[in-house]
Amino acid sequence: MERTDGYGEPTKVMVAVNESSLKGYPHPSISSRSAFEWTLSKLVRSNFSGFKLLFLHVQIPDEDGFDDMDSIYASPADFKRMKAIDKIRGLHLLEFFVNHCHQLGINCEAWIRKGDPKEVICSEVKRVQPDMLVVGSRGLGPFQRVFVGTVSEFCVKHADCPVITIRRNANECPQDPVDD
């Protein structure tokens, strides 16, 4: 039995998180950290038992294999090993969020999926049926968006639950705004 605040099932908030494009694993991107901090300070506040946070991290197969470009794959075991390393990197990212929730006493769950983030997030929303989805956003202008696509815009249009997009603070924006 999960704890609640006496107002029925906790509000299930799915938070999509990814690693920093500048610092790599296990560091969360600026925008996913912003989304998480916003969720804590503006929604959960003091009501730790009223919410349950669901952290979804989607690994992009090609991108996450990039570090291994110089590696030699001589046997099926080598690929298996690479997959294990990917998984461990993702787990370290999720640890950041789960530890934080644990310290505060907030119920949470975290898991990893592989694929195209925007598609996977929407299919996981369909499967898990959270009350809302929180996605971070780099707050890119229209010109920058053309080249990078934005997961948040796709989710706002296609996810089967209310979606809220949290932009990074202007003062946390790196030199190249496409970085995160």
Added chain:
Amino acid sequence: MERTDGYGEPTKVMVAVNESSLKGYPHPSISSRSAFEWTLSKLVRSNFSGFKLLFLHVQIPDEDGFDDMDSIYASPADFKRMKAIDKIRGLHLLEFFVNHCHQLGINCEAWIRKGDPKEVICSEVKRVQPDMLVVGSRGLGPFQRVFVGTVSEFCVKHADCPVITIRRNANECPQDPVDD
């Protein structure tokens, strides 16, 4: 001094509300009632002192004058009287939301503006700087949207704060989905 839950300023949630296109004033539209009920049950929950709700009702000048088509305006006083009636209708709508909050002990404020709802909502967000904006939506398909435009889509793109769109329940959808 406002009450809080001990976690800083209450989270300011602006909720855009309008009257029912079927029943008229003082009845709230299905979608604004859904947005309000969602805000209470999923965000505020038991944390009444942690949130402050800001109800904004935007009256559309032409549309709200429609009932007075058969009236005769013979003097400036007649126009003044019409404006007073509009205002009273809007106030009765806001009363629904404010009374509900008052019963629960949730801080709130409510006010009326005139103009194009999507523009006015975004300019009020700029002025009031809420932590988030909740807008109801009829959940219209692309074909229906062409003719009616949607306030929620505009706000998601242009409002200067995080925006969450709450769709009506399918079972509350009237025969003509453009009605609300």
